[in-house]
Amino acid sequence: MAAVRELERNRQPAASRVRVRLRGSDHLAGWGFVTPAAVLIGIFGLLPIGWSLLLSFQQSDLLTPSTPWVGTANYRRLMHDHTFALSVQHTIVYTALFVPATMIVGVFIAVALNRKIRGISLYRTAAYVTMAVSTINEAIIFMWLFEPSFGVVNRALGWVGIPAQQWLSNPDQALYVIVAMTVWGWTGFAVVVYLAALQGVPQELYDAAAIDGAGGFASFRTITIPLLSPASLFLAIWLSISALQLFDEVYLTTRGGPLHATSVVVYYLWDQAFNQFDAGYAAAAAYVLFMATLVITYLQFRLGDRYAHYRR
Amino acid sequence: MAEVQFRQVTKRYPGGVTALRSFDLHVGDGEFLILVGPSGCGKTTALRLLAGLDKPTDGELRIGDEVVNNHRPGDRDIAMVFQNYALYPHMTVYKNLAYGLRQRKTPRAEVDRRVRAMSRSLGLDDMLRRRPAQLSGGQRQRVAMGRALVREPRVFLLDEPLSNLDAKLRAQVRGEIKRLHQRLGVTSIYVTHDQVEAMTLGERICVIDNGIIQQIGTPQEVYDSPANTFVAGFLGSPAMNLLPTRVSGGEAMLDGRAVAAAPPDLTEVIVGIRPEALHITGDRSDGIAMAVDYHEPLGSHVLVYGKVDGSEVVVDADLAERPKPGTVLTLAAKPSAVYLFDARTGAALPRTGP
Amino acid sequence: MNADVITTASEAADLPRRSRSRFRPSPWHLVLIPITFVLLVPLLWMLATSLETEAETHRFPPVLVPRSLQWHNYADAWRAAPFGSFLLNSLIVSVLTVISTLVLCSLAGYAFARVRFAGRGLLFIVLMASLMVPFQVTMIPEFLIVKWLGLHVWTQLGIDHLGALIVPNLVTAFGIFFLRQFFLTIPIELEEAARIDGTSRLGVLIKIVLPLSLPALATLAVLTFLDSWNSFLWPLIVVNSEPHMTLPLGLTTFQGSHNTQWSLLMAANVVSLLPMLVVFFAAQRYFVRSVAGTGLKG
Numbered sequence: 001m002a003a004v005r006e007l008e009r010n011r012q013p014a015a016s017r018v019r020v021r022l023r024g025s026d027h028l029a030g031w032g033f034v035t036p037a038a039v040l041i042g043i044f045g046l047l048p049i050g051w052s053l054l055l056s057f058q059q060s061d062l063l064t065p066s067t068p069w070v071g072t073a074n075y076r077r078l079m080h081d082h083t084f085a086l087s088v089q090h091t092i093v094y095t096a097l098f099v100p101a102t103m104i105v106g107v108f109i110a111v112a113l114n115r116k117i118r119g120i121s122l123y124r125t126a127a128y129v130t131m132a133v134s135t136i137n138e139a140i141i142f143m144w145l146f147e148p149s150f151g152v153v154n155r156a157l158g159w160v161g162i163p164a165q166q167w168l169s170n171p172d173q174a175l176y177v178i179v180a181m182t183v184w185g186w187t188g189f190a191v192v193v194y195l196a197a198l199q200g201v202p203q204e205l206y207d208a209a210a211i212d213g214a215g216g217f218a219s220f221r222t223i224t225i226p227l228l229s230p231a232s233l234f235l236a237i238w239l240s241i242s243a244l245q246l247f248d249e250v251y252l253t254t255r256g257g258p259l260h261a262t263s264v265v266v267y268y269l270w271d272q273a274f275n276q277f278d279a280g281y282a283a284a285a286a287y288v289l290f291m292a293t294l295v296i297t298y299l300q301f302r303l304g305d306r307y308a309h310y311r312r
Numbered sequence: 313m314a315e316v317q318f319r320q321v322t323k324r325y326p327g328g329v330t331a332l333r334s335f336d337l338h339v340g341d342g343e344f345l346i347l348v349g350p351s352g353c354g355k356t357t358a359l360r361l362l363a364g365l366d367k368p369t370d371g372e373l374r375i376g377d378e379v380v381n382n383h384r385p386g387d388r389d390i391a392m393v394f395q396n397y398a399l400y401p402h403m404t405v406y407k408n409l410a411y412g413l414r415q416r417k418t419p420r421a422e423v424d425r426r427v428r429a430m431s432r433s434l435g436l437d438d439m440l441r442r443r444p445a446q447l448s449g450g451q452r453q454r455v456a457m458g459r460a461l462v463r464e465p466r467v468f469l470l471d472e473p474l475s476n477l478d479a480k481l482r483a484q485v486r487g488e489i490k491r492l493h494q495r496l497g498v499t500s501i502y503v504t505h506d507q508v509e510a511m512t513l514g515e516r517i518c519v520i521d522n523g524i525i526q527q528i529g530t531p532q533e534v535y536d537s538p539a540n541t542f543v544a545g546f547l548g549s550p551a552m553n554l555l556p557t558r559v560s561g562g563e564a565m566l567d568g569r570a571v572a573a574a575p576p577d578l579t580e581v582i583v584g585i586r587p588e589a590l591h592i593t594g595d596r597s598d599g600i601a602m603a604v605d606y607h608e609p610l611g612s613h614v615l616v617y618g619k620v621d622g623s624e625v626v627v628d629a630d631l632a633e634r635p636k637p638g639t640v641l642t643l644a645a646k647p648s649a650v651y652l653f654d655a656r657t658g659a660a661l662p663r664t665g666p
Numbered sequence: 667m668n669a670d671v672i673t674t675a676s677e678a679a680d681l682p683r684r685s686r687s688r689f690r691p692s693p694w695h696l697v698l699i700p701i702t703f704v705l706l707v708p709l710l711w712m713l714a715t716s717l718e719t720e721a722e723t724h725r726f727p728p729v730l731v732p733r734s735l736q737w738h739n740y741a742d743a744w745r746a747a748p749f750g751s752f753l754l755n756s757l758i759v760s761v762l763t764v765i766s767t768l769v770l771c772s773l774a775g776y777a778f779a780r781v782r783f784a785g786r787g788l789l790f791i792v793l794m795a796s797l798m799v800p801f802q803v804t805m806i807p808e809f810l811i812v813k814w815l816g817l818h819v820w821t822q823l824g825i826d827h828l829g830a831l832i833v834p835n836l837v838t839a840f841g842i843f844f845l846r847q848f849f850l851t852i853p854i855e856l857e858e859a860a861r862i863d864g865t866s867r868l869g870v871l872i873k874i875v876l877p878l879s880l881p882a883l884a885t886l887a888v889l890t891f892l893d894s895w896n897s898f899l900w901p902l903i904v905v906n907s908e909p910h911m912t913l914p915l916g917l918t919t920f921q922g923s924h925n926t927q928w929s930l931l932m933a934a935n936v937v938s939l940l941p942m943l944v945v946f947f948a949a950q951r952y953f954v955r956s957v958a959g960t961g962l963k964g
Binding site for chain 3: 033052109112113119120130135140145147152196245252274
């Protein structure tokens with residue numbers, strides 16, 4: 001532009017350090033701006049990625065500086081570790097229950113909230129509230145709700161004649177309690193995502209479907225659900241990744257028990273690293289989890305792309 | 313096909329807004345009726361009430377012999393073309409066309425037959441496998457019409473279907489709609505704010521303002537004999553000139569000259585003359601003076617803007633006229649082209665020549 | 667003519683389909699009220715329990731509304747563990763994390779959005795790649811790094827454990843990505859006009875771009891705050907002594923030592939939930955925007 005050329009020609013000596021470059025490159029400024037962030041991420045984000053891989057081929061107890069190389073010994077041990085296999089199984093069961101449950105609960109509540117009646121913003125706020133509850137808050141509440149002797153759940157069951165359950169102390173039930181707890185905790189998130197997606201569906205489409213003879217449920221099935229598929233894909237992926245990385249609730253309620261019934265992969269590897277001081281082994285487990293997550297996410301993407309109906 | 317009747321239909325929204333007031337309308341079997349009026353006049357509301365997308369506060373809606381107030385939209389056997397087409401974005405054109413029939417559990421073979429027949433007649437055969445996002449505006453519009461007509465409804469509703477098309481396409485589709493109606497003869501109610509569409513497409517038009525019907529009639533009737541100043545000013549482009557005038561001695565006076573006989577008990581009337589009814593004469597003694605502001609050449613004719621007795625006036629004049637601003641021209645008109653309206657209510661007054 | 671205001675056709679179409687007069691509320695309330703109730707029951711139950719006596723909590727059938735409100739539970743809970751210090755630690759860590767995240771991510775995000783420099787593309791990809799790797803993979807080496815830094819850097823400064831909590835989280839690749847995307851939507855002409863006037867790049871960022879980015883900054887601030895405040899696993903790894911604990915950790919040890927005193931525990935729970943609830947209600951818009959935005963882009 002003429003203005004730029006003019007300025008560059010008449011550059012004042014004092015201002016010469018500030019070179020007026022609009023769309024030209026500015027390496028100094030660029031690197032100046034990103035260096036603090038890049039260094040920090042480099043140290044705390046990227047370096048650990050490589051180091052972790054390295055650790056997985058070593059033996060380390062986090063204390064002694066010497067970390068002998070053991071090759072693939074850690075990985076081989078993982079393959080035969082019964083407790084690890086159990087934790088993998090629990091993680092899979094948990095994920096398979098948690099993800100669909102949260103999505104279904106989320107979509108139904110979002111559909112109910114997708115109307116303009118008086119007070120709707122109050123109902124919506126109430127639905128979002130669970131997003132503000134931390135994992136420890138959630139854990140304490142649900143431990144109380146499911147307390148075997150005094151918890152309200154057993155009381156309610158007592159009214160309809162079902163005997164009191166041990167819930168978190170029962171190896172067969174504990175994992176399901178954790179599913180319930182986390183579904184509740186994530187409902188707010190799912191509702192926000194689905195509600196936002198629903199509000200992108202023009203009312204006209206429902207009108208047209210109504211005129212075409214589609215009743216409430218038919219319209220939900222043939223119009224709403226397909227048009228929500230991008231949001232559903234996003235939720236499926238996001239929730240799966242969270243589910244595979246479940247830790248807090250397990251630690252806070254059962255410490256992986258009773259009898260390893262709620263031990264999930266992250267709990268297991270945390271225990272290995274920071275209680276058993278077998279950091280190399282834990283790093284190997286972490287990498288296995290990472291790879292599995294990548295594969296699962298990729299598969300979801302591919303499946304999702306085939307079926308999700310994106311609008312331009 | 314069926315008749316449609318609105319009987320004293322009123323629609324009030326919470327918050328006090330009244331969209332329709334005692335709306336009374338009868339649409340004959342097979343008739344093409346146009347609801348026309350400015351934005352917000354209630355025409356779309358009337359359509360939506362008939363479609364069942366909204367419930368009237370009062371009044372009766374009839375299709376055929378039945379009162380349909382409590383019928384669901386899908387049970388009224390009507391079809392609608394929406395302004396933004398409302399095509400199902402995740403379905404192919406075929407599925408879009410088939411949707412209504414499928415919802416009614418029509419057997420697949422029948423569905424296929426009808427969809428393909430409709431697609432052929434609308435020229436959509438190449439697009440059956442495509443999605444709406446891959447179609448142009450005109451193509452989408454045709455799919456929207458096809459989707460509505462494939463169900464062979466009793467009543468066909470159209471909500472400003474041309475407003476999203478460019479001018480050239482609009483003219484083309486207007487013709488297609490007209491031909492379609494001539495061929496199929498389905499009772500149709502068409503909503504628009506564009507008076508050109510109203511004049512060219514409608515067998516009868518119904519002019520609405522503020523939720524109240526202003527006038528119903530054939531386009532020519534409404535054009536030639538507007539019932540009030542609103543209708544007079546709404547149809548015709550440029551709009552009819554409406555000039556407040558004093559009445560003196562039983563005559564409306566403009567520029568000191570009597571232009572029409574007025575009812576004796578009025579002191580003021582509104583005189584209406586269409587721009588094309590005014591012509592410029594050289595005879596200063598037998599016309600009305602207009603002070604020219606500016607003119608707009610339109611290729612085949614010229615619009616001259618100015619003032620008569622302080623009121624704005626537009627004259628549709630010959631190409632030769634290119635008056636300079638500030639010139640004073642003399643205007644004349646045939647007595648039969650002069651309309652009178654009540655200055656208070658806007659209602660048309662009976663005309664008698666001076 | 668009447669002076670009634672008529673809605674435009676499009677406004678009329680926007681109004682609820684089965685709107686009724688104000689005397690007949692929508693039947694949907696019948697659906698929404700039970701749903702809301704079920705969703706909120708855990709929180710309400712927590713609140714009710716926190717105001718009961720210990721004996722009441724053991725009662726069968728359960729007490730729905732305590733006979734007298736035991737407000738002293740809150741005072742007792744507060745005294746039973748150093749909640750004040752927990753809160754303070756959490757506050758310091760979260761606030762500092764938010765500030766540094768906003769500052770560093772703005773700088774980096776702006777550079778990636780508007781400044782052309784050698785290696786920009788590659789650096790961006792590398793940084794974003796770090797988002798793909800889950801925390802569990804990096805936490806062990808991070809621990810080692812932080813321990814080393816602690817011995818050689820922070821203990822000298824006396825910030826020790828808080829340093830371990832803050833420093834690794836001073837910036838996130840997500841924050842850089844988020845702000846970069848937003849900065850790209852700001853019309854470049856505004857920045858160019860400022861540059862022609864002689865403003866430096868930093869000046870443009872501070873005076874032009876940031877003021878226009880307040881919603882995005884608020885959203886990132888809220889997200890970062892939420893993440894930092896509720897963070898559990900990392901503090902668990904890094905902090906061992908009570909005085910340095912953040913709220914989630916502190917509450918966990920409190921739970922460990924008082925796990926049969928339910929009313930007390932619930933009171934403590936309410937206290938620790940309150941700050942986040944306040945932030946939530948104040949910044950609800952940004953919570954929603956942050957989630958909805960990423961959800962739709964996905």
